[in-house]
Amino acid sequence: MVNYKDLGLVNTKAMFAKAITGGFAVPAYNFNNMEQLQAIVMACAETQSPVILQVSAGARKYANATILRYLGQAAVEYAKELTGGKGLPITLHLDHGPDFDTCKSCVEYGFSSVMIDGSHHPYEKNIEETKKVVEYAHKYNVTVEGELGVLAGVEDDVKAETHTYTQPEEVVDFVGKTGVDSLAISIGTSHGAFKFKPGQTPKIRLDILDEIVKKLPGFPIVLHGSSSVPQEYVKIINENGGKLQDAIGIGEDQLRLAAKSAVCKINIDSDGRLAMTAAIRKYFNDHPDHFDPRQYLTPAREELKKMYARKNREVLGSDGHAPEILAAEGK
Numbered sequence: 001m002v003n004y005k006d007l008g009l010v011n012t013k014a015m016f017a018k019a020i021t022g023g024f025a026v027p028a029y030n031f032n033n034m035e036q037l038q039a040i041v042m043a044c045a046e047t048q049s050p051v052i053l054q055v056s057a058g059a060r061k062y063a064n065a066t067i068l069r070y071l072g073q074a075a076v077e078y079a080k081e082l083t084g085g086k087g088l089p090i091t092l093h094l095d096h097g098p099d100f101d102t103c104k105s106c107v108e109y110g111f112s113s114v115m116i117d118g119s120h121h122p123y124e125k126n127i128e129e130t131k132k133v134v135e136y137a138h139k140y141n142v143t144v145e146g147e148l149g150v151l152a153g154v155e156d157d158v159k160a161e162t163h164t165y166t167q168p169e170e171v172v173d174f175v176g177k178t179g180v181d182s183l184a185i186s187i188g189t190s191h192g193a194f195k196f197k198p199g200q201t202p203k204i205r206l207d208i209l210d211e212i213v214k215k216l217p218g219f220p221i222v223l224h225g226s227s228s229v230p231q232e233y234v235k236i237i238n239e240n241g242g243k244l245q246d247a248i249g250i251g252e253d254q255l256r257l258a259a260k261s262a263v264c265k266i267n268i269d270s271d272g273r274l275a276m277t278a279a280i281r282k283y284f285n286d287h288p289d290h291f292d293p294r295q296y297l298t299p300a301r302e303e304l305k306k307m308y309a310r311k312n313r314e315v316l317g318s319d320g321h322a323p324e325i326l327a328a329e330g331k
């Protein structure tokens, strides 16, 4: 068993406290390989942003749990190297923990935060499962995210046909009974790259968010499924042999509004997948004779870094907030 503190990671407490008062959200970027990790750390070092590195159960299966634990530690050391020794506040977080055992395993492997997603269970069972994880994780100061309401869409092993919006009247009861540190809610964001068909106007139900914030003032709220599906990447992919169906994501202007409120963490995964795939497809089309992975992964990593740096500045508003969180952590 390794404690996250020994790896130089932080839990989400101080970063969410600053995000609430500072009117920004912490980016939660998914990763499952070295190039994605490098791009995330480079972008956050350049923008002086805190960051939540997210790993799904599927990513652990893909990359191997031991390798991911060392990649988390590598992120801390690499961030120091890029910032003249100062470092960045970095959380290693389990995304959509399916059960207690997976959450427990992540705590033992040095994760500083876990999500237990009991949203597919009936309400009482969700409370029971979430409470069990909270009681275990808090012994090690690991923070816990729960979920109420179900998002539509597909992400790794998580899928649902339609939205079930979070009911504001359940929120206070759920948080009180489980002791979670943050709560993912369903207000119209959606998992995956094919969220909405062109012609539909995806709208986040900011009215539901407002109601939840009124009931739980100052409590950290999390938005999943918040990729915007940049049309320039879809176009590059399809111009270079890809066959993605038309799709649109969540408008960045709406996410910016959410980030200014009690939303402290915004999850972005699909946009990163699109950025890398667009760069790689274009590279192969331009250089059909190349076959060294470094040749095509370099522009892919660069594109990913550029996009994340822009998201930090223009959507999350997390740029420049790393030093105050490090200070709050006593680092």
Ligand SMILES: [Zn+2]
Pocket: 096, 155, 191, 224, 225, 267
């Ligand atoms: Zn999610």
